[in-house]
Amino acid sequence: MIKQLLIFPLFLFPLLFSSCSKEGCTDPIARNYDGEADEDDGSCNYFYGCMDLDAVNYDDNATQDDGTCEYEGSVMFWTD
DSSP: OHHHHHHHHHHHHHHHHSOOOOEEBOOTTSTTBOTTOOEEOSOOOOOEEBOOTTSTTBOTTOSEEOSOOOOTTOOOOOOO
């Protein structure tokens, strides 16, 4: 019994020094940012929209600008 008690800590020793990393989204501009994650797992989600405050279609939920901003009095031209 005493021999088993002496061996048991040898199995626990590596657990004390192993790193416990949490995977998740580590990009603070992503919608699903996880401040506790220390390893990025590629799961970040972004909300695309117009991020220019001066635009008439500004979207305060957007985390990535998608180039669709429209401005008062501006004329847009499309070509095929």
